[in-house]
Amino acid sequence: MAKVNIKIEGIPFQVEEGLTILEAAKKCGFEIPSLCAFNHGECSRGSCRVCLVEATGARGLVASCVYPVAEGMEITISSPKATEARRTSVELLLSNHNKNCQQCDKNGNCELLHVARITGAREDMYVGEKTETTIDRLTPSIYRDTSKCILCGRCIERCKNAHGLGILGFEKRGFNTIVAPAENRSFANSPCLLCGQCVTVCPTGALMEVSEIEKVDEAMKAGKYVVVQTAPAVRAAIGEEFGMPIGTLATGKMVSALKRLGFKKVFDTNFGADLTIMEEATELLGRIKNGGVLPMITSCSPGWINYAEYNYGDLLPHLSSCKSPHEMFGAILKSYYCEKNGIDPKDMFVVSIMPCTAKKFEKEREQLQVNGLRDVDAVLTTRELGRLIKRSGIDFKRLPDSEFDNDIVGEYTGAGVIFGATGGVMEAALRTAIFVLTGKEAQPVELKEVRGLEGIKEASYNLGGKQINIAVAHGMKNAKVLLDDIRAGKSKYHFIEIMCCPGGCVAGGGQPYVKPCFLPDEDADILDTYRAKRAAALYKEDELRPIRASHNNPQIVDLYKNFLGEPNSHKSHELLHTTYKAREGFND
Ligand code: SF4
Ligand code: SF4
Ligand code: SF4
Ligand code: FES
CATH class of the missing domain: 3.40.50.1780 (Rossmann fold)
Known part of the structure; x- marks a missing residue:
């Protein structure tokens, strides 16, 4: 595989051509916050904007999970502009989120909470209307709570990649968009296998197993x-x-x-x-x-x-x-x-x-x-x-x-x-x-x-x-x-x-x-x-x-x-x- 010379935070590295900035940074030991990107590009919709960095050759900030490295590129993670932009992205996600972390079974494994911590997200920076919530608890296996969904689409990709199925998809439009089985049906009324593969990749508590503890x-x-x-x-x-x-x-x-x-x-x-x-x-x-x-x-x-x-x-x-x-x-x-x-x-x-x-x-x-x-x-x-x-x-x-x-x-x-x-x-x-x-x-x-x-x-x-x-x-x-x-x-x-x-x-x-x-x-x-x-x-x-x-x-x-x-x-x-x-x- 051909290599390219890049600099991250001023330090020179040689990395494989074709990697995204996010992948290259991880290989070189840097953590760039990310949410919608997962598993070697299995899903990188570039939608959450939590991974923004500065890169020479690009106009403005770039989503590092979709932007590829190039010869001579200089990547800056820590500039005030990039830092503030990432923090704002997380704060916007949190503004439409049900933050009951104490009772949430995802706490301890929650990637949203993790990026909130590492970006220094401030409390209630953006307060306003919230998307209407659907809670689907009809199956004995898994449940869906849209008040915790960040619309990253990882679950959709996993269902497709593992099974060739499209049980979950984006429903409704604009501010009302949710991730759900067709027509916002329950999993119980869809041909879902209840396998939980989508649960394993969900970064938040939006998809979880039904606990029988x-x-x-x-x-x-x-x-x-x-x-x-x-x-x-x-x-x-x-x-x-x-x-x-x-x-x-x-x-x-x-x-x-x-x-x-x-x-x-x-x-x-x-x-x-x-x-x-x-x-x-x-x-x-x-x-x-x-x-x-x-x-x-x-x-x-x-x-x-x-x-x-x-x-x-x-x-x-x-x-x-x-x-x-x-x-x-x-x-x-x-x-x-x-x-x-x-x-x-x-x-x-x-x-x-x-x-x-x-x-x-x-x-x-x-x-x-x-x-x-x-x-x-x-x-x-x-x-x-x-x-x-x-x-x-x-x-x-x-x-x-x-x-x-x-x-x-x-x-x-x-x-x-x-x-x-x-x-x-x-x-x-x-x-x-x-x-x-x-x-x-x-x-x-x-x-x-x-x-x-x-x-x-x-x-x-x-x-x-x-x-x-x-x-x-x-x-x-x-x-x-x-x-x-x-x-x-x-x-x-x-x-x-x-x-x-x-x-x-x-x-x-x-x-x-x-x-x-x-x-x-x-x-x-x-x-x-x-x-x-x-x-x-x-x-x-x-x-x-x-x-x-x-x-x-x-x-x-x-x-x-x-x-x-x-x-x-x-x-x-x-x-x-x-x-x-x-x-x-x-x-x-
Ligand atoms: S999904 Fe994460 S941020 Fe949301 S309530 Fe659960 S632990 Fe808190
Ligand atoms: S439980 Fe399995 S079949 Fe059902 S939506 Fe998730 S990945 Fe697809
Ligand atoms: S249910 Fe989870 S994995 Fe699916 S889009 Fe929402 S946050 Fe992402
Ligand atoms: S992780 Fe890059 S835009 Fe979501």
Whole structure:
């Protein structure tokens, strides 16, 4: 890449040609305030004017997030003119903003508050009429509060880039402009996947997850038997809430914290993941043997299920009928576990800690209950778990490590752990399918061809004389390519893994924010690597597990022997399988 010579604040630097001033400044260790720019130009509308600087060769001040560097350019961040202009831009944004920072869940991660601080914004400099507010709290997953929106458009770009969707857009005009689903509908009345990808990039509290912390507090106060399970991706990211580097595996500290928070039992959703593999691999092999609908597609990502129900109703028979791992585990806890431990299932309250906002919606699906009891009662995101731990004053970093509970359920294998990364479900399923079809354990146990962040990965295996073609996609934009092929009768695959969020659950919509302005300089390029770093933490845990294939989990073997019978049995279907329904995209 060609280089150009520039000066920032009088200091000479050589930087890559084509960078914006904002990107070049960040690389050279300068912070220019910014709001609408994000993620290497994924969204730079140049609308907030918070990043204004002086640059030779330009007329007046320039928005550094869209203005490219040029040979010989001298950039001044600190001139009185630029300083005052940036401060005024922030003050204007604040003049149309609901400033209830004390009660705002974004406080601590709010980029508007951050730029207000670093630009020295003065209180109530511009007071006047405010844009009419819409608060949409109709979904159990995410909410929208336009009184906190700065119209940066990042959410619109993220929805488009991740999924090829345009759920959010600019509505109305001029001073009345808001960001909303078409015609300012609720998310609940639009074909939104509730994946929360837009929430992860929103700089303010305008888009947030719906918190269920109070629901958990109430269950504890009411004396319920409150148990908790944590998804694999949570352990690979919860440390970030407490300043630990991205990619830190914090399993033991997380379990200790949950025990201190008063949960009666702390389980690992990976037990449910192992169970899912037993059911899903059996379902796949049954479909192959009996001429069932192929390719079969995984069903553990609720954002993906929403996408399928809204957009590919004709392909629903391709979806595995397996519930997702935490739902399976909830159903087993309220049946097998309660029965063996003399607990009335009505007294049990199951909390799932998930990297995902769509799971909050999933747990409310009417298909996901047994005998009138929901499999799971509350879902907290990794971020909410961070808030819960901080609220109680627990010193997370200094906690000793603890083990998950695993009396008759809870034991897990390496196969369960890797569910959190794109390709993980496929790899786990193949470890078991290979064993069932050949009678031999997968060798090598690591199937690296399905790992990594490529949008679509594919591979082919000869299993017991039969050629099995598989594919893995993450982000609905990639999934669409595979789905359109199935629709056109052109798919060559037997089994497809689809995860809604780009990178899989490690980068789910409920995971800790990765915001450049809050990261140290050495992590300037983290937006390219954080997904891989979190996934690497899970592959590390897989390597460390003594048992790495689901069919070898002794508690799963016992569960089938003592309770379920065999995979895909009548009882398994009653407790562990579900159905799907095509849905209309827009309704009021
Ligand atoms: S979005 Fe930020 S500035 Fe606005 S109320 Fe919340 S914390 Fe305060
Ligand atoms: S939740 Fe997902 S699908 Fe819905 S608007 Fe946000 S990014 Fe788009
Ligand atoms: S909702 Fe958030 S991300 Fe979307 S435009 Fe408003 S402030 Fe920006
Ligand atoms: S960050 Fe440059 S205009 Fe918004």
